Structures are given as C-alpha cells and as structure tokens.
Amino acid sequence: MIKYIDELKQYLSSLNEDEYSNVIKYYSEFLEDGGFSKYEDCVRELGSPKNLSKNILNGFGLDTNKDINQESRHIDWWVILLMILASPFLLSFVIIVISIVFSILITIFSLLFGLFFGGIIGVISGIIYIFDSMQIALMQIGISIFSIGLAVILTPSCYKLCIGIYKLTVKCCISLFNSIFHKSYNKEVA
Amino acid sequence: MALKVTTELLDGCVLGVLSKDDYYGYALTQKIQESISVSSSTIYPVMRRLKKQGLVTVYDSPYQGRNRRYYRITSDGNRELSILKENWENFKINIDYLMGENNND
Numbered sequence: 001m002i003k004y005i006d007e008l009k010q011y012l013s014s015l016n017e018d019e020y021s022n023v024i025k026y027y028s029e030f031l032e033d034g035g036f037s038k039y040e041d042c043v044r045e046l047g048s049p050k051n052l053s054k055n056i057l058n059g060f061g062l063d064t065n066k067d068i069n070q071e072s073r074h075i076d077w078w079v080i081l082l083m084i085l086a087s088p089f090l091l092s093f094v095i096i097v098i099s100i101v102f103s104i105l106i107t108i109f110s111l112l113f114g115l116f117f118g119g120i121i122g123v124i125s126g127i128i129y130i131f132d133s134m135q136i137a138l139m140q141i142g143i144s145i146f147s148i149g150l151a152v153i154l155t156p157s158c159y160k161l162c163i164g165i166y167k168l169t170v171k172c173c174i175s176l177f178n179s180i181f182h183k184s185y186n187k188e189v190a
Numbered sequence: 191m192a193l194k195v196t197t198e199l200l201d202g203c204v205l206g207v208l209s210k211d212d213y214y215g216y217a218l219t220q221k222i223q224e225s226i227s228v229s230s231s232t233i234y235p236v237m238r239r240l241k242k243q244g245l246v247t248v249y250d251s252p253y254q255g256r257n258r259r260y261y262r263i264t265s266d267g268n269r270e271l272s273i274l275k276e277n278w279e280n281f282k283i284n285i286d287y288l289m290g291e292n293n294n295d
Contacts, residue, residue, distance in 0.1 A: 019238075026215050026234050029258060033216035046231050059235025 001031045004042040004049055011053030023056055080177055094173070101169050108158050112151050119148035195226055200236055201245075202274035208246060208263040209271055218261065237261060245270050 005028055012020055027046070036042045046052050085091070122144025130137040195203070200222075207213065207221050219233045240246045245267035250257040263271070 022238070023234065025259060026237075029256075030215045030219070030230070032256075033214065033258070047229070052231050055231045056234060059238060 001028075001037050001039070001042055003039050004031065004046075007049035008053055011050055012056065014057070027052075097169065097173070101165060104165065105162055108162065112155055112158055115147045115154075116151035119144040119146075119151065122147070195228060197236075198274065199278070200228065200232070201240060202271065202278060204233070204236055204240065205245065205263060205267050205271040205274065208261055209268060212260045212262045214258045214260050240267070243270075 005024065008027060009020075009024060012023060015023065031037075031042055031045075034045065036045050043049075047055070123141050126137045126141035126144060129140075203222055203226065204218065207218060213221060215233065215237070218237075219230050222228060222233065223230070237246065241248060241261075243266075244264060246261045246263055248259050248261055250259050252258075
C-alpha cells in the first residue's frame with residue numbers, strides 16, 4: 001500500500017500542495033479502510049497508480065483546468081528566461097536570428113529611402129544643370145522621377161513584407177521554444 | 191447494471207447517500223457500489239467537485255489512532271439533491287414513456 005501511494009505521489013507532482021495532500025489523504029485512508037495492504041490488491045481495486053492519477057487529473061479538467069494551465073505557463077516563462085540566460089548556445093542563436101532579421105529590415109528601409117531622396121536630389125540637380133547639357137539633364141530627371149515612382153510603388157509592399165518577416169520571426173521563436181520545452185511542459189501537465 | 195451512470199446522476203447518488211448519514215471515503219464507495227457498478231476511482235473526483243461547489247463539507251474524526259475524513263451534505267447540497275431528483279423523475283417518466291408505451295401501441 002505504501003509502495004502504491006508512493007508511486008501515485010510521483011504522478012501527482014503537478015498539483016498544488018492543498019489538492020495534493022487531499023488526494024493522498026483520501027486514497028491512503030481508502031486503502032487502509034478497505035484493508036488493501038498488498039500492492040496487487042491496490043491495483044485491483046483502483047487500477048495502476050498511473051491510471052488513477054490520470055483519472056484524478058481528468059477530474060480537475062472539469063473545473064480547474066484553466067487555473068492549472070495558467071499557473072504552469074507562468075512558471076514556464078520564467079524557466080524559459082532562465083534557460084536563455086543560462087545557455088550560451090541558445091542566447092547566441094537568438095541574437096544571430098534577431099540581428100539577421102534586423103539587418104534585412106534596415107536594408108529594405110535604406111533602399112527605399114535612397115531611391116526616394118536620391119530621386120528628389122536627382123530631379124533638382126537635373127533642373128539646375130538643364131542649360132549646361134540638355135540631353136544629360138533630361139535623362140537624369142527621367143531616371144530620378146522613375147526612382148521616386150519606384151520607391152512610392154514599393155513602399156506598401158515592403159511595409160507588408162517587414163510585418164510578415166516580423167511575424168514569422170516571432171512564430172519561429174515561439175515554436176522553437178515550444179519544441180525545446182515541450183517535454184518538460186507535457187510532463188508537468190500529464 | 192450495464193447502463194453508464196452520468197456525472198450528474200452520480201452526483202445525485204452520492205448526495206442521496208449522504209443525505210441519510212455521513213460517510214467516509216471507503217464506506218461511501220462501498221455503499222454506492224452496492225447498487226450500481228462504478229469503479230472505485232470515480233468517487234474521488236466526484237467528492238472533490240461536490241466539495242468545491244459547497245454541496246458537501248468534510249470533517250476529520252479520530253479512528254484507531256488516525257483520522258478518518260467524513261463527508262457531510264450541506265443545505266446547498268440538499269437543495270441540489272431535490273433538483274436532481276426532480277430532473278431524474280422527469281427523465282425517468284420520459285424514458286419509460288418512450289421505451290414502454292410505444293411497444294404497447
């Protein structure tokens with residue numbers, strides 16, 4: 001009976017102290033009152049400790065699932081933070097990913113910026129030099145207007161692209177965390 | 191009994207048993223199992239839920255050098271029991287009607 005209760009205790013570690021002691025008290029009493037002293041008798045009466053713990057935890061699913069989940073998620077974030085700080089590999093990996101994404105965004109931004117303001121300056125200088133060399137000035141104005149137009153056309157789609165990249169990065173980070181912490185999380189809930 | 195007892199019916203059965211006397215876990219399980227076949231492991235989740243809803247309270251009473259935890263029905267529990275009884279009566283009448291009377295027609 002002691003062995004049975006000890007095994008049951010292992011599977012119920014995710015419960016809070018109060019619930020945990022209630023469950024253990026109930027089943028210790030139950031087995032004692034019923035005179036189930038052998039491990040096999042306990043299993044015959046209540047099923048294996050693992051199944052019994054599932055049964056107990058499922059009962060919690062009816063009304064306190066949310067509480068339990070929120071609690072464990074709260075702990076998980078702290079664990080994640082600690083693990084990031086503690087693991088040089090993960091930290092450097094995250095920094096690399098963030099800096100790559102950041103540099104892509106900066107490149108796109110400066111490209112648009114250059115096209116737009118370069119175009120404006122090109123138009124102005126073209127107008128200034130229009131009497132020195134007509135053909136070159138006209139060509140320069142034309143190219144400049146083209147680059148302004150290109151910048152204007154590309155801005156909305158680049159904006160969308162930036163947001164897309166941002167969301168993708170966040171998603172990737174989350175799924176990375178999930179895949180790393182999935183095992184420990186499952187253990188806690190199941 | 192081959193039919194499955196639903197959660198609400200089991201609640202009703204437990205409250206009904208407790209409305210007559212206070213019971214501790216094992217004795218309550220035995221009492222329930224005298225009439226319907228439910229596994230011993232289904233009773234704890236029921237008791238926990240009923241306690242949480244304030245339909246039963248618990249108290250410890252010494253027995254052979256240790257404490258036994260007894261369950262006692264509350265006034266809310268009695269109210270819930272009468273609602274469940276009423277629901278069950280209606281349910282029973284309707285099922286009887288569907289299963290019985292149709293055959294006679």
